[in-house]
Amino acid sequence: MQYEFFDINREMKLAGEVLTGSVTQLRDIGHTISNVVFEQVTGIPGAFTSEILYIVSESAGPEMSLFPLWKRQIMMGRAHRLY
Numbered sequence: 001m002q003y004e005f006f007d008i009n010r011e012m013k014l015a016g017e018v019l020t021g022s023v024t025q026l027r028d029i030g031h032t033i034s035n036v037v038f039e040q041v042t043g044i045p046g047a048f049t050s051e052i053l054y055i056v057s058e059s060a061g062p063e064m065s066l067f068p069l070w071k072r073q074i075m076m077g078r079a080h081r082l083y
Helices: 023-042
Strands: 002-007 012-018 051-055 069-073 079-081
Touching (some): 012 023
């Protein structure tokens, strides 16, 4: 995918690049582009591809719990158990 981002008032290109990926990666590519555009407009790095780590308590039987570590992509909602 190729994109270009322009400031039409100043008649100048602010960003642009070619990003490659499969059809299943189009959402990821869109979020990457959103990060660039957001930072160009606000001066603040975009968080569209950010990830968080968290722990969830899971019952593993009577009086026993597991505490797996998970990683989730914030905007895409994909969660992966790490431990």
